[in-house]
């Protein structure tokens with residue numbers, strides 16, 4: 001932590017459920033900023049309940065949800081004390097649309113509450129939540145749920161989160177919040193709005209804590225726009241380069257590919273840190289900054305610290321399935337791990353990094369085209385006036401019927417189902433198998449060998465001790481809130 005109370009290290013938000021409450025809690029109790037991923041938490045919640053909620057953490061958190069009827073209904077509908085039967089598929093939630101029913105929205109509130117509650121339980125450290133701006137439809141309910149659990153920081157990238165600061169202000173007063181929904185082919189001048197009214201769900205009158213808002217940006221121009229034109233306070237920036245795990249911003253200008261078919265980035269894609277410094281807002285550098293030398297460099301460049309993802313993704317507390325972590329760490333020790341930045345895989349159209357390792361099999365494996373989770377669906381207006389939702393990784397016929405173009409579907413992978421498999425919650429398929437896992441990490445994955453030091457496992461605290469060595473700021477143990 002810096003002298004004025006900012007974290008030196010932000011453990012990056014990693015979806016889906018890679019940065020879960022256990023990982024964020026481990027980092028927060030050590031005095032840095034632990035961040036839970038808020039992406040698709042509603043499905044994460046009901047899958048944990050269907051798997052028997054081993055250890056009882058979800059049920060413990062639900063007892064504190066200030067919407068007791070919702071907690072009871074969730075348990076009635078989804079909790080399976082014995083877990084699922086062999087090959088039994090998970091029950092699914094209705095996919096998000098512009099407007100959804102009250103209980104559907106409440107599941108999202110509850111899921112975000114649970115994750116933040118558990119990450120904050122029993123200590124006084126700060127906890128953040130990461131949401132993707134592009135996954136627009138659940139975002140307001142997600143933010144409100146996280147705020148009911150008194151989340152300290154909201155971090156959002158993957159889009160332009162210009163309306164989020166104002167939404168946080170409104171939600172902290174339990175007032176209706178709105179966001180403009182992106183709708184392809186929507187007539188200009190007829191904006192479509194997402195609305196969320198807290199009072200339809202909760203009769204709270206005490207204002208909620210307004211979390212700090214950190215925008216994740218890849219370009220200084222976006223930071224400048226947000227600092228000047230966001231509809232409320234932006235408290236910090238995470239400046240993320242194209243080497244970071246997960247989705248990356250596309251390169252500027254026309255897309256050029258290297259001989260492996262990966263996007264080529266150049267000088268123009270590097271953020272101008274002078275311009276960011278001039279904004280006078282704290283910032284953290286992300287993407288290949290997971291080493292003590294990089295932390296020192298970042299500090300020299302005027303950053304408050306660094307945001308690190310990949311090194312934490314393989315820690316014991318992360319949500320990646322234990323077999324995946326062990327396999328990749330073994331492959332790493334044998335020098336057999338690579339990263340492929342796939343320009344086509346993600347239906348969002350953003351480049352997405354995929355780990356290549358013998359233990360993971362071929363990432364090019366045949367995957368089913370389907371869309372039953374729907375988090376990456378986008379909205380479009382049809383000529384007959386209907387609002388439709390579509391994902392380019394869905395079966396081609398479905399995508400075309402919703403007005404999509406065939407060429408858009410080429411090379412797309414169902415990230416929703418692949419990412420759920422990577423955290424051990426993959427859907428059972430009709431042929432008795434499970435959806436193949438999709439594992440993402442940053443270009444700097446080989447550098448986590450310095451943390452692993454040949455071991456097949458390590459803890460989040462080991463990552464912090466490695467990163468903070470020589471910083472003059474040791475890993476701490478945060479006491480329970482209010483403890484003497």
Ligand SMILES: Cc1cc2nc3c(=O)[nH]c(=O)nc-3n(C[C@H](O)[C@H](O)[C@H](O)COP(=O)(O)O)c2cc1C
Nearest residue numbers: 012013014015244245246287288308309310441442
């Ligand atoms: C497994 C994994 C999943 C990620 N998912 C997200 C995400 O859902 N949202 C996000 O903003 N960043 C995501 N990231 C990026 C991290 O938050 C962080 O910025 C990045 O990992 C930093 O670079 P590094 O991987 O070189 O440490 C992800 C990274 C990893 C490794």
